[in-house]
Amino acid sequence: MALSEQEAREFAKTFAALVDTVGEALLGKSHVVRLALTCMFAQGHLLLEDAPGTGKTALARAIAAAVNAPHSRIQFTPDMLPSDITGVTIYDQKTGDWNFHHGPIFASIVLADEINRASPKTQSALLEVMEEAQVTVDGRTYATPQPFMVVATQNPVEQAGTYRLPEAQLDRFLMKTSIGYPPHEQFVEVLDGAAQPDRSKRLHPVVDGPTVMRMAEAAANTYTDRAVAGYIASLAEATRDSAHVRLGISIRGAIGMARCARVWAAAQGRAYVLPDDIKALAQPVWAHRIVMDPDAQFAGMTAAKVLDEAISQVVPPAQGEA
Known part of the structure:
Protein backbone atom coordinates (compact mmCIF):
# COMPACT_ATOMS: atom_id res chain seq x y z
CA MET A 1 0.00 0.00 0.00
CA ALA A 2 1.46 3.35 -1.09
CA LEU A 3 2.51 5.86 1.57
CA SER A 4 -0.15 8.54 2.04
CA GLU A 5 0.54 12.26 2.41
CA GLN A 6 -0.58 12.12 6.05
CA GLU A 7 1.74 9.19 6.77
CA ALA A 8 4.60 11.03 5.08
CA ARG A 9 4.04 14.08 7.30
CA GLU A 10 3.98 11.90 10.41
CA PHE A 11 7.15 10.14 9.29
CA ALA A 12 8.88 13.49 8.69
CA LYS A 13 7.85 14.74 12.13
CA THR A 14 9.26 11.71 13.93
CA PHE A 15 12.37 11.73 11.73
CA ALA A 16 13.03 15.39 12.60
CA ALA A 17 12.63 14.63 16.31
CA ALA A 58 29.03 9.01 19.90
CA LEU A 59 26.90 8.75 16.76
CA ALA A 60 26.23 5.03 17.23
CA ARG A 61 25.44 5.45 20.94
CA ALA A 62 23.16 8.41 20.28
CA ILE A 63 21.15 6.53 17.65
CA ALA A 64 20.77 3.57 20.03
CA ALA A 65 19.61 5.91 22.82
CA ALA A 66 17.15 7.74 20.56
CA VAL A 67 15.48 4.51 19.39
CA ASN A 68 15.68 2.86 22.83
CA ALA A 69 17.55 -0.12 21.40
CA PRO A 70 20.40 -2.29 22.73
CA HIS A 71 23.80 -1.43 21.32
CA SER A 72 27.27 -2.95 21.43
CA ARG A 73 30.79 -2.01 20.43
CA ILE A 74 33.29 -4.39 18.86
CA GLN A 75 36.89 -3.20 18.83
CA PHE A 76 38.50 -5.04 15.92
CA THR A 77 42.04 -6.37 16.24
CA PRO A 78 44.19 -8.57 13.97
CA ASP A 79 43.86 -11.59 16.30
CA MET A 80 40.05 -11.46 16.53
CA LEU A 81 38.19 -14.62 15.49
CA PRO A 82 34.76 -14.83 13.83
CA SER A 83 33.35 -16.47 16.97
CA ASP A 84 34.36 -13.37 18.95
CA ILE A 85 31.70 -11.54 16.96
CA THR A 86 28.98 -14.10 16.32
CA GLY A 87 29.20 -16.15 19.51
CA VAL A 88 30.14 -19.72 20.35
CA THR A 89 28.52 -22.97 21.49
CA ILE A 90 29.84 -24.18 24.87
CA TYR A 91 29.34 -27.59 26.46
CA ASP A 92 27.75 -27.54 29.94
CA GLN A 93 29.18 -30.45 31.93
CA LYS A 94 26.46 -30.26 34.57
CA THR A 95 23.52 -30.60 32.20
CA GLY A 96 25.24 -32.30 29.29
CA ASP A 97 23.82 -29.68 26.92
CA TRP A 98 25.45 -27.44 24.34
CA ASN A 99 24.50 -23.81 24.99
CA PHE A 100 24.97 -20.98 22.55
CA HIS A 101 26.54 -17.84 24.01
CA HIS A 102 25.55 -14.86 21.90
CA GLY A 103 28.31 -12.61 20.63
CA PRO A 104 28.24 -8.79 20.56
CA ILE A 105 26.70 -8.81 17.08
CA PHE A 106 23.34 -9.53 18.72
CA ALA A 107 22.36 -5.90 19.29
CA SER A 108 20.23 -3.47 17.33
CA ILE A 109 23.00 -0.88 16.83
CA VAL A 110 26.46 -2.44 16.50
CA LEU A 111 29.56 -0.25 16.33
CA ALA A 112 32.26 -2.19 14.47
CA ASP A 113 35.23 -0.02 15.39
CA GLU A 114 38.20 -0.05 12.99
CA ILE A 115 36.87 -2.94 10.92
CA ASN A 116 39.94 -2.83 8.68
CA ARG A 117 42.15 -4.03 11.57
CA ALA A 118 40.52 -7.48 11.55
CA SER A 119 41.60 -10.32 9.28
CA PRO A 120 39.65 -10.95 6.06
CA LYS A 121 38.14 -14.09 7.63
CA THR A 122 36.71 -12.09 10.52
CA GLN A 123 35.55 -9.28 8.23
CA SER A 124 33.70 -11.84 6.11
CA ALA A 125 31.92 -13.25 9.16
CA LEU A 126 30.64 -9.79 10.07
CA LEU A 127 29.54 -9.00 6.52
CA GLU A 128 27.69 -12.33 6.31
CA VAL A 129 25.64 -11.41 9.39
CA MET A 130 24.99 -7.97 7.89
CA GLU A 131 23.63 -9.51 4.72
CA GLU A 132 21.55 -12.30 6.29
CA ALA A 133 20.59 -10.66 9.64
CA GLN A 134 21.21 -14.05 11.24
CA VAL A 135 23.99 -16.29 12.52
CA THR A 136 24.29 -20.03 11.90
CA VAL A 137 26.42 -21.98 14.39
CA ASP A 138 26.59 -25.78 14.54
CA GLY A 139 23.57 -26.10 12.26
CA ARG A 140 21.32 -23.79 14.28
CA THR A 141 20.23 -20.34 13.12
CA TYR A 142 19.90 -17.36 15.45
CA ALA A 143 18.24 -14.16 14.23
CA THR A 144 19.66 -10.77 15.12
CA PRO A 145 17.42 -8.20 16.86
CA GLN A 146 15.30 -5.86 14.76
CA PRO A 147 16.08 -3.16 13.88
CA PHE A 148 19.63 -4.22 13.08
CA MET A 149 22.27 -1.78 11.88
CA VAL A 150 26.05 -2.01 11.79
CA VAL A 151 28.00 1.24 11.98
CA ALA A 152 31.51 0.26 10.89
CA THR A 153 34.48 2.62 11.07
CA GLN A 154 37.79 2.85 9.26
CA ASN A 155 40.78 4.96 10.21
CA PRO A 156 42.26 6.46 7.02
CA VAL A 157 45.37 7.96 8.61
CA GLU A 158 47.11 4.82 9.84
CA GLN A 159 47.35 1.77 7.58
CA ALA A 160 49.98 -0.30 9.44
CA GLY A 161 48.51 -3.65 10.49
CA THR A 162 45.26 -3.17 8.60
CA TYR A 163 43.40 -5.27 6.03
CA ARG A 164 41.69 -3.13 3.42
CA LEU A 165 38.09 -4.06 2.71
CA PRO A 166 37.75 -5.49 -0.81
CA GLU A 167 35.54 -3.58 -3.22
CA ALA A 168 33.00 -6.42 -3.30
CA GLN A 169 32.60 -6.13 0.47
CA LEU A 170 32.40 -2.34 0.40
CA ASP A 171 29.39 -2.79 -1.88
CA ARG A 172 27.51 -4.38 1.02
CA PHE A 173 27.45 -1.11 2.94
CA LEU A 174 24.42 0.93 2.00
CA MET A 175 26.22 4.20 2.70
CA LYS A 176 29.71 5.50 3.32
CA THR A 177 30.38 8.95 4.72
CA SER A 178 32.53 10.84 7.22
CA ILE A 179 31.70 13.03 10.19
CA GLY A 180 34.55 15.54 10.13
CA TYR A 181 35.18 18.27 12.66
CA PRO A 182 32.39 20.52 13.98
CA PRO A 183 32.10 24.24 13.15
CA HIS A 184 33.90 26.60 15.54
CA GLU A 185 30.86 27.54 17.67
CA GLN A 186 29.82 23.91 18.16
CA PHE A 187 33.46 23.00 18.86
CA VAL A 188 33.50 25.52 21.71
CA GLU A 189 30.22 24.11 23.01
CA VAL A 190 31.74 20.61 22.99
CA LEU A 191 34.67 21.90 25.04
CA ASP A 192 32.30 23.61 27.50
CA GLY A 193 30.70 20.23 28.17
CA ALA A 194 33.99 18.32 28.34
CA ALA A 195 33.33 17.36 31.97
CA GLN A 196 30.60 15.05 30.65
CA PRO A 197 31.88 14.05 27.20
CA ASP A 198 29.33 11.29 26.51
CA ARG A 199 26.21 13.30 25.71
CA SER A 200 24.34 10.18 24.58
CA LYS A 201 23.73 9.20 28.22
CA ARG A 202 21.51 12.26 28.64
CA LEU A 203 19.31 11.53 25.63
CA HIS A 204 15.70 10.43 25.98
CA PRO A 205 14.18 7.86 23.59
CA VAL A 206 12.00 9.16 20.79
CA VAL A 207 10.80 5.79 19.45
CA ASP A 208 11.29 2.11 20.20
CA GLY A 209 12.42 -0.82 18.06
CA PRO A 210 8.96 -1.92 16.85
CA THR A 211 8.15 1.67 15.88
CA VAL A 212 11.37 1.88 13.85
CA MET A 213 10.38 -1.25 11.95
CA ARG A 214 6.88 0.10 11.26
CA MET A 215 8.34 3.39 10.02
CA ALA A 216 10.82 1.51 7.81
CA GLU A 217 8.00 -0.53 6.30
CA ALA A 218 5.96 2.63 5.67
CA ALA A 219 8.88 4.46 4.05
CA ALA A 220 9.54 1.50 1.76
CA ASN A 221 6.12 2.18 0.22
CA THR A 222 6.97 5.74 -0.82
CA TYR A 223 5.85 6.13 -4.42
CA THR A 224 8.67 5.88 -6.98
CA ASP A 225 7.58 6.70 -10.51
CA ARG A 226 8.91 4.52 -13.32
CA ALA A 227 10.62 7.60 -14.78
CA VAL A 228 12.55 8.11 -11.52
CA ALA A 229 13.52 4.44 -11.47
CA GLY A 230 14.73 4.89 -15.04
CA TYR A 231 16.80 7.88 -13.90
CA ILE A 232 18.50 5.73 -11.27
CA ALA A 233 19.20 3.05 -13.86
CA SER A 234 20.59 5.58 -16.34
CA LEU A 235 22.95 7.08 -13.76
CA ALA A 236 24.20 3.63 -12.77
CA GLU A 237 24.76 2.75 -16.43
CA ALA A 238 26.60 6.04 -16.99
CA THR A 239 29.12 5.13 -14.27
CA ARG A 240 29.67 1.73 -15.87
CA ASP A 241 30.22 3.35 -19.27
CA SER A 242 32.75 5.87 -17.97
CA ALA A 243 36.26 5.52 -19.39
CA HIS A 244 37.67 6.33 -15.95
CA VAL A 245 36.02 3.37 -14.22
CA ARG A 246 36.86 -0.32 -13.98
CA LEU A 247 33.68 -1.22 -12.13
CA GLY A 248 30.61 0.98 -11.93
CA ILE A 249 27.43 0.86 -9.88
CA SER A 250 26.07 -2.66 -9.38
CA ILE A 251 22.44 -3.74 -9.35
CA ARG A 252 22.68 -3.95 -5.55
CA GLY A 253 23.88 -0.34 -5.53
CA ALA A 254 20.96 0.81 -7.69
CA ILE A 255 18.47 -1.01 -5.46
CA GLY A 256 20.12 0.56 -2.42
CA MET A 257 19.68 4.01 -3.95
CA ALA A 258 15.97 3.37 -4.50
CA ARG A 259 15.57 2.28 -0.87
CA CYS A 260 17.41 5.32 0.46
CA ALA A 261 15.58 7.74 -1.82
CA ARG A 262 12.20 6.52 -0.54
CA VAL A 263 13.24 7.17 3.06
CA TRP A 264 14.85 10.53 2.16
CA ALA A 265 11.62 11.65 0.47
CA ALA A 266 9.42 10.54 3.36
CA ALA A 267 11.76 12.32 5.81
CA GLN A 268 10.90 15.56 3.99
CA GLY A 269 7.18 14.91 4.26
CA ARG A 270 6.72 13.76 0.67
CA ALA A 271 4.94 10.58 -0.39
CA TYR A 272 6.88 10.41 -3.66
CA VAL A 273 10.51 10.40 -4.79
CA LEU A 274 12.02 13.20 -6.87
CA PRO A 275 15.18 13.15 -9.03
CA ASP A 276 16.68 15.68 -6.58
CA ASP A 277 16.57 12.96 -3.89
CA ILE A 278 18.81 10.81 -6.07
CA LYS A 279 21.25 13.67 -6.62
CA ALA A 280 21.41 14.43 -2.89
CA LEU A 281 22.25 10.80 -2.05
CA ALA A 282 24.58 9.99 -4.96
CA GLN A 283 27.86 10.52 -3.10
CA PRO A 284 27.14 8.68 0.20
CA VAL A 285 25.28 5.78 -1.47
CA TRP A 286 27.40 5.28 -4.59
CA ALA A 287 30.91 6.76 -4.36
CA HIS A 288 32.38 3.85 -2.35
CA ARG A 289 31.02 1.31 -4.85
CA ILE A 290 32.96 2.65 -7.84
CA VAL A 291 36.31 1.03 -8.68
CA MET A 292 38.49 3.52 -10.50
CA ASP A 293 40.87 2.76 -13.34
CA PRO A 294 44.42 3.06 -11.91
CA ASP A 295 45.59 5.39 -14.69
CA ALA A 296 42.59 7.67 -14.23
CA GLN A 297 43.08 7.65 -10.48
CA PHE A 298 46.75 8.57 -10.91
CA ALA A 299 45.68 11.46 -13.13
CA GLY A 300 43.50 12.82 -10.30
CA MET A 301 40.11 11.42 -11.26
CA THR A 302 37.92 10.35 -8.34
CA ALA A 303 34.66 8.48 -7.84
CA ALA A 304 33.04 11.74 -6.74
CA LYS A 305 33.97 13.37 -10.05
CA VAL A 306 32.64 10.36 -11.98
CA LEU A 307 29.29 10.76 -10.24
CA ASP A 308 29.25 14.50 -10.89
CA GLU A 309 29.88 13.79 -14.58
CA ALA A 310 27.08 11.22 -14.70
CA ILE A 311 24.64 13.62 -13.03
CA SER A 312 25.55 16.39 -15.48
CA GLN A 313 25.20 14.09 -18.50
CA VAL A 314 21.99 12.19 -17.65
CA VAL A 315 18.88 14.32 -18.09
CA PRO A 316 16.48 13.86 -15.16
CA PRO A 317 12.77 13.35 -15.83
CA ALA A 318 10.69 16.51 -15.80
CA GLN A 319 8.35 17.24 -12.91
CA GLY A 320 5.35 16.13 -14.90
CA GLU A 321 7.00 12.83 -15.85
CA ALA A 322 8.13 11.89 -12.31
Missing part, protein backbone atom coordinates in the same frame (compact mmCIF):
# COMPACT_ATOMS: atom_id res chain seq x y z
CA LEU A 18 15.22 11.83 15.96
CA VAL A 19 17.61 14.17 14.13
CA ASP A 20 17.27 16.76 16.90
CA THR A 21 17.81 14.17 19.63
CA VAL A 22 20.85 12.54 18.04
CA GLY A 23 22.14 16.02 17.17
CA GLU A 24 22.38 16.80 20.89
CA ALA A 25 25.24 14.29 21.08
CA LEU A 26 26.80 15.17 17.71
CA LEU A 27 26.79 18.95 17.52
CA GLY A 28 26.80 20.71 14.17
CA LYS A 29 26.43 17.51 12.13
CA SER A 30 22.74 17.34 11.28
CA HIS A 31 23.40 16.26 7.67
CA VAL A 32 25.49 13.27 8.80
CA VAL A 33 22.79 12.39 11.34
CA ARG A 34 20.12 12.52 8.62
CA LEU A 35 22.21 10.21 6.44
CA ALA A 36 22.74 7.74 9.30
CA LEU A 37 19.03 7.66 10.17
CA THR A 38 18.12 7.29 6.49
CA CYS A 39 20.45 4.30 6.38
CA MET A 40 18.75 2.80 9.44
CA PHE A 41 15.21 3.22 8.10
CA ALA A 42 16.34 1.82 4.74
CA GLN A 43 17.50 -1.23 6.75
CA GLY A 44 21.10 -0.93 5.62
CA HIS A 45 24.52 -0.50 7.19
CA LEU A 46 26.80 2.51 7.45
CA LEU A 47 30.56 2.81 6.93
CA LEU A 48 32.30 5.81 8.48
CA GLU A 49 35.82 6.64 7.34
CA ASP A 50 37.25 9.35 9.52
CA ALA A 51 40.13 10.35 11.75
CA PRO A 52 40.06 9.23 15.42
CA GLY A 53 38.12 11.36 17.87
CA THR A 54 35.52 12.84 15.52
CA GLY A 55 32.46 11.29 17.17
CA LYS A 56 31.91 7.97 15.41
CA THR A 57 31.21 6.15 18.69
Whole structure:
Protein backbone atom coordinates (compact mmCIF):
# COMPACT_ATOMS: atom_id res chain seq x y z
CA MET A 1 0.00 0.00 0.00
CA ALA A 2 1.46 3.35 -1.09
CA LEU A 3 2.51 5.86 1.57
CA SER A 4 -0.15 8.54 2.04
CA GLU A 5 0.54 12.26 2.41
CA GLN A 6 -0.58 12.12 6.05
CA GLU A 7 1.74 9.19 6.77
CA ALA A 8 4.60 11.03 5.08
CA ARG A 9 4.04 14.08 7.30
CA GLU A 10 3.98 11.90 10.41
CA PHE A 11 7.15 10.14 9.29
CA ALA A 12 8.88 13.49 8.69
CA LYS A 13 7.85 14.74 12.13
CA THR A 14 9.26 11.71 13.93
CA PHE A 15 12.37 11.73 11.73
CA ALA A 16 13.03 15.39 12.60
CA ALA A 17 12.63 14.63 16.31
CA LEU A 18 15.22 11.83 15.96
CA VAL A 19 17.61 14.17 14.13
CA ASP A 20 17.27 16.76 16.90
CA THR A 21 17.81 14.17 19.63
CA VAL A 22 20.85 12.54 18.04
CA GLY A 23 22.14 16.02 17.17
CA GLU A 24 22.38 16.80 20.89
CA ALA A 25 25.24 14.29 21.08
CA LEU A 26 26.80 15.17 17.71
CA LEU A 27 26.79 18.95 17.52
CA GLY A 28 26.80 20.71 14.17
CA LYS A 29 26.43 17.51 12.13
CA SER A 30 22.74 17.34 11.28
CA HIS A 31 23.40 16.26 7.67
CA VAL A 32 25.49 13.27 8.80
CA VAL A 33 22.79 12.39 11.34
CA ARG A 34 20.12 12.52 8.62
CA LEU A 35 22.21 10.21 6.44
CA ALA A 36 22.74 7.74 9.30
CA LEU A 37 19.03 7.66 10.17
CA THR A 38 18.12 7.29 6.49
CA CYS A 39 20.45 4.30 6.38
CA MET A 40 18.75 2.80 9.44
CA PHE A 41 15.21 3.22 8.10
CA ALA A 42 16.34 1.82 4.74
CA GLN A 43 17.50 -1.23 6.75
CA GLY A 44 21.10 -0.93 5.62
CA HIS A 45 24.52 -0.50 7.19
CA LEU A 46 26.80 2.51 7.45
CA LEU A 47 30.56 2.81 6.93
CA LEU A 48 32.30 5.81 8.48
CA GLU A 49 35.82 6.64 7.34
CA ASP A 50 37.25 9.35 9.52
CA ALA A 51 40.13 10.35 11.75
CA PRO A 52 40.06 9.23 15.42
CA GLY A 53 38.12 11.36 17.87
CA THR A 54 35.52 12.84 15.52
CA GLY A 55 32.46 11.29 17.17
CA LYS A 56 31.91 7.97 15.41
CA THR A 57 31.21 6.15 18.69
CA ALA A 58 29.03 9.01 19.90
CA LEU A 59 26.90 8.75 16.76
CA ALA A 60 26.23 5.03 17.23
CA ARG A 61 25.44 5.45 20.94
CA ALA A 62 23.16 8.41 20.28
CA ILE A 63 21.15 6.53 17.65
CA ALA A 64 20.77 3.57 20.03
CA ALA A 65 19.61 5.91 22.82
CA ALA A 66 17.15 7.74 20.56
CA VAL A 67 15.48 4.51 19.39
CA ASN A 68 15.68 2.86 22.83
CA ALA A 69 17.55 -0.12 21.40
CA PRO A 70 20.40 -2.29 22.73
CA HIS A 71 23.80 -1.43 21.32
CA SER A 72 27.27 -2.95 21.43
CA ARG A 73 30.79 -2.01 20.43
CA ILE A 74 33.29 -4.39 18.86
CA GLN A 75 36.89 -3.20 18.83
CA PHE A 76 38.50 -5.04 15.92
CA THR A 77 42.04 -6.37 16.24
CA PRO A 78 44.19 -8.57 13.97
CA ASP A 79 43.86 -11.59 16.30
CA MET A 80 40.05 -11.46 16.53
CA LEU A 81 38.19 -14.62 15.49
CA PRO A 82 34.76 -14.83 13.83
CA SER A 83 33.35 -16.47 16.97
CA ASP A 84 34.36 -13.37 18.95
CA ILE A 85 31.70 -11.54 16.96
CA THR A 86 28.98 -14.10 16.32
CA GLY A 87 29.20 -16.15 19.51
CA VAL A 88 30.14 -19.72 20.35
CA THR A 89 28.52 -22.97 21.49
CA ILE A 90 29.84 -24.18 24.87
CA TYR A 91 29.34 -27.59 26.46
CA ASP A 92 27.75 -27.54 29.94
CA GLN A 93 29.18 -30.45 31.93
CA LYS A 94 26.46 -30.26 34.57
CA THR A 95 23.52 -30.60 32.20
CA GLY A 96 25.24 -32.30 29.29
CA ASP A 97 23.82 -29.68 26.92
CA TRP A 98 25.45 -27.44 24.34
CA ASN A 99 24.50 -23.81 24.99
CA PHE A 100 24.97 -20.98 22.55
CA HIS A 101 26.54 -17.84 24.01
CA HIS A 102 25.55 -14.86 21.90
CA GLY A 103 28.31 -12.61 20.63
CA PRO A 104 28.24 -8.79 20.56
CA ILE A 105 26.70 -8.81 17.08
CA PHE A 106 23.34 -9.53 18.72
CA ALA A 107 22.36 -5.90 19.29
CA SER A 108 20.23 -3.47 17.33
CA ILE A 109 23.00 -0.88 16.83
CA VAL A 110 26.46 -2.44 16.50
CA LEU A 111 29.56 -0.25 16.33
CA ALA A 112 32.26 -2.19 14.47
CA ASP A 113 35.23 -0.02 15.39
CA GLU A 114 38.20 -0.05 12.99
CA ILE A 115 36.87 -2.94 10.92
CA ASN A 116 39.94 -2.83 8.68
CA ARG A 117 42.15 -4.03 11.57
CA ALA A 118 40.52 -7.48 11.55
CA SER A 119 41.60 -10.32 9.28
CA PRO A 120 39.65 -10.95 6.06
CA LYS A 121 38.14 -14.09 7.63
CA THR A 122 36.71 -12.09 10.52
CA GLN A 123 35.55 -9.28 8.23
CA SER A 124 33.70 -11.84 6.11
CA ALA A 125 31.92 -13.25 9.16
CA LEU A 126 30.64 -9.79 10.07
CA LEU A 127 29.54 -9.00 6.52
CA GLU A 128 27.69 -12.33 6.31
CA VAL A 129 25.64 -11.41 9.39
CA MET A 130 24.99 -7.97 7.89
CA GLU A 131 23.63 -9.51 4.72
CA GLU A 132 21.55 -12.30 6.29
CA ALA A 133 20.59 -10.66 9.64
CA GLN A 134 21.21 -14.05 11.24
CA VAL A 135 23.99 -16.29 12.52
CA THR A 136 24.29 -20.03 11.90
CA VAL A 137 26.42 -21.98 14.39
CA ASP A 138 26.59 -25.78 14.54
CA GLY A 139 23.57 -26.10 12.26
CA ARG A 140 21.32 -23.79 14.28
CA THR A 141 20.23 -20.34 13.12
CA TYR A 142 19.90 -17.36 15.45
CA ALA A 143 18.24 -14.16 14.23
CA THR A 144 19.66 -10.77 15.12
CA PRO A 145 17.42 -8.20 16.86
CA GLN A 146 15.30 -5.86 14.76
CA PRO A 147 16.08 -3.16 13.88
CA PHE A 148 19.63 -4.22 13.08
CA MET A 149 22.27 -1.78 11.88
CA VAL A 150 26.05 -2.01 11.79
CA VAL A 151 28.00 1.24 11.98
CA ALA A 152 31.51 0.26 10.89
CA THR A 153 34.48 2.62 11.07
CA GLN A 154 37.79 2.85 9.26
CA ASN A 155 40.78 4.96 10.21
CA PRO A 156 42.26 6.46 7.02
CA VAL A 157 45.37 7.96 8.61
CA GLU A 158 47.11 4.82 9.84
CA GLN A 159 47.35 1.77 7.58
CA ALA A 160 49.98 -0.30 9.44
CA GLY A 161 48.51 -3.65 10.49
CA THR A 162 45.26 -3.17 8.60
CA TYR A 163 43.40 -5.27 6.03
CA ARG A 164 41.69 -3.13 3.42
CA LEU A 165 38.09 -4.06 2.71
CA PRO A 166 37.75 -5.49 -0.81
CA GLU A 167 35.54 -3.58 -3.22
CA ALA A 168 33.00 -6.42 -3.30
CA GLN A 169 32.60 -6.13 0.47
CA LEU A 170 32.40 -2.34 0.40
CA ASP A 171 29.39 -2.79 -1.88
CA ARG A 172 27.51 -4.38 1.02
CA PHE A 173 27.45 -1.11 2.94
CA LEU A 174 24.42 0.93 2.00
CA MET A 175 26.22 4.20 2.70
CA LYS A 176 29.71 5.50 3.32
CA THR A 177 30.38 8.95 4.72
CA SER A 178 32.53 10.84 7.22
CA ILE A 179 31.70 13.03 10.19
CA GLY A 180 34.55 15.54 10.13
CA TYR A 181 35.18 18.27 12.66
CA PRO A 182 32.39 20.52 13.98
CA PRO A 183 32.10 24.24 13.15
CA HIS A 184 33.90 26.60 15.54
CA GLU A 185 30.86 27.54 17.67
CA GLN A 186 29.82 23.91 18.16
CA PHE A 187 33.46 23.00 18.86
CA VAL A 188 33.50 25.52 21.71
CA GLU A 189 30.22 24.11 23.01
CA VAL A 190 31.74 20.61 22.99
CA LEU A 191 34.67 21.90 25.04
CA ASP A 192 32.30 23.61 27.50
CA GLY A 193 30.70 20.23 28.17
CA ALA A 194 33.99 18.32 28.34
CA ALA A 195 33.33 17.36 31.97
CA GLN A 196 30.60 15.05 30.65
CA PRO A 197 31.88 14.05 27.20
CA ASP A 198 29.33 11.29 26.51
CA ARG A 199 26.21 13.30 25.71
CA SER A 200 24.34 10.18 24.58
CA LYS A 201 23.73 9.20 28.22
CA ARG A 202 21.51 12.26 28.64
CA LEU A 203 19.31 11.53 25.63
CA HIS A 204 15.70 10.43 25.98
CA PRO A 205 14.18 7.86 23.59
CA VAL A 206 12.00 9.16 20.79
CA VAL A 207 10.80 5.79 19.45
CA ASP A 208 11.29 2.11 20.20
CA GLY A 209 12.42 -0.82 18.06
CA PRO A 210 8.96 -1.92 16.85
CA THR A 211 8.15 1.67 15.88
CA VAL A 212 11.37 1.88 13.85
CA MET A 213 10.38 -1.25 11.95
CA ARG A 214 6.88 0.10 11.26
CA MET A 215 8.34 3.39 10.02
CA ALA A 216 10.82 1.51 7.81
CA GLU A 217 8.00 -0.53 6.30
CA ALA A 218 5.96 2.63 5.67
CA ALA A 219 8.88 4.46 4.05
CA ALA A 220 9.54 1.50 1.76
CA ASN A 221 6.12 2.18 0.22
CA THR A 222 6.97 5.74 -0.82
CA TYR A 223 5.85 6.13 -4.42
CA THR A 224 8.67 5.88 -6.98
CA ASP A 225 7.58 6.70 -10.51
CA ARG A 226 8.91 4.52 -13.32
CA ALA A 227 10.62 7.60 -14.78
CA VAL A 228 12.55 8.11 -11.52
CA ALA A 229 13.52 4.44 -11.47
CA GLY A 230 14.73 4.89 -15.04
CA TYR A 231 16.80 7.88 -13.90
CA ILE A 232 18.50 5.73 -11.27
CA ALA A 233 19.20 3.05 -13.86
CA SER A 234 20.59 5.58 -16.34
CA LEU A 235 22.95 7.08 -13.76
CA ALA A 236 24.20 3.63 -12.77
CA GLU A 237 24.76 2.75 -16.43
CA ALA A 238 26.60 6.04 -16.99
CA THR A 239 29.12 5.13 -14.27
CA ARG A 240 29.67 1.73 -15.87
CA ASP A 241 30.22 3.35 -19.27
CA SER A 242 32.75 5.87 -17.97
CA ALA A 243 36.26 5.52 -19.39
CA HIS A 244 37.67 6.33 -15.95
CA VAL A 245 36.02 3.37 -14.22
CA ARG A 246 36.86 -0.32 -13.98
CA LEU A 247 33.68 -1.22 -12.13
CA GLY A 248 30.61 0.98 -11.93
CA ILE A 249 27.43 0.86 -9.88
CA SER A 250 26.07 -2.66 -9.38
CA ILE A 251 22.44 -3.74 -9.35
CA ARG A 252 22.68 -3.95 -5.55
CA GLY A 253 23.88 -0.34 -5.53
CA ALA A 254 20.96 0.81 -7.69
CA ILE A 255 18.47 -1.01 -5.46
CA GLY A 256 20.12 0.56 -2.42
CA MET A 257 19.68 4.01 -3.95
CA ALA A 258 15.97 3.37 -4.50
CA ARG A 259 15.57 2.28 -0.87
CA CYS A 260 17.41 5.32 0.46
CA ALA A 261 15.58 7.74 -1.82
CA ARG A 262 12.20 6.52 -0.54
CA VAL A 263 13.24 7.17 3.06
CA TRP A 264 14.85 10.53 2.16
CA ALA A 265 11.62 11.65 0.47
CA ALA A 266 9.42 10.54 3.36
CA ALA A 267 11.76 12.32 5.81
CA GLN A 268 10.90 15.56 3.99
CA GLY A 269 7.18 14.91 4.26
CA ARG A 270 6.72 13.76 0.67
CA ALA A 271 4.94 10.58 -0.39
CA TYR A 272 6.88 10.41 -3.66
CA VAL A 273 10.51 10.40 -4.79
CA LEU A 274 12.02 13.20 -6.87
CA PRO A 275 15.18 13.15 -9.03
CA ASP A 276 16.68 15.68 -6.58
CA ASP A 277 16.57 12.96 -3.89
CA ILE A 278 18.81 10.81 -6.07
CA LYS A 279 21.25 13.67 -6.62
CA ALA A 280 21.41 14.43 -2.89
CA LEU A 281 22.25 10.80 -2.05
CA ALA A 282 24.58 9.99 -4.96
CA GLN A 283 27.86 10.52 -3.10
CA PRO A 284 27.14 8.68 0.20
CA VAL A 285 25.28 5.78 -1.47
CA TRP A 286 27.40 5.28 -4.59
CA ALA A 287 30.91 6.76 -4.36
CA HIS A 288 32.38 3.85 -2.35
CA ARG A 289 31.02 1.31 -4.85
CA ILE A 290 32.96 2.65 -7.84
CA VAL A 291 36.31 1.03 -8.68
CA MET A 292 38.49 3.52 -10.50
CA ASP A 293 40.87 2.76 -13.34
CA PRO A 294 44.42 3.06 -11.91
CA ASP A 295 45.59 5.39 -14.69
CA ALA A 296 42.59 7.67 -14.23
CA GLN A 297 43.08 7.65 -10.48
CA PHE A 298 46.75 8.57 -10.91
CA ALA A 299 45.68 11.46 -13.13
CA GLY A 300 43.50 12.82 -10.30
CA MET A 301 40.11 11.42 -11.26
CA THR A 302 37.92 10.35 -8.34
CA ALA A 303 34.66 8.48 -7.84
CA ALA A 304 33.04 11.74 -6.74
CA LYS A 305 33.97 13.37 -10.05
CA VAL A 306 32.64 10.36 -11.98
CA LEU A 307 29.29 10.76 -10.24
CA ASP A 308 29.25 14.50 -10.89
CA GLU A 309 29.88 13.79 -14.58
CA ALA A 310 27.08 11.22 -14.70
CA ILE A 311 24.64 13.62 -13.03
CA SER A 312 25.55 16.39 -15.48
CA GLN A 313 25.20 14.09 -18.50
CA VAL A 314 21.99 12.19 -17.65
CA VAL A 315 18.88 14.32 -18.09
CA PRO A 316 16.48 13.86 -15.16
CA PRO A 317 12.77 13.35 -15.83
CA ALA A 318 10.69 16.51 -15.80
CA GLN A 319 8.35 17.24 -12.91
CA GLY A 320 5.35 16.13 -14.90
CA GLU A 321 7.00 12.83 -15.85
CA ALA A 322 8.13 11.89 -12.31
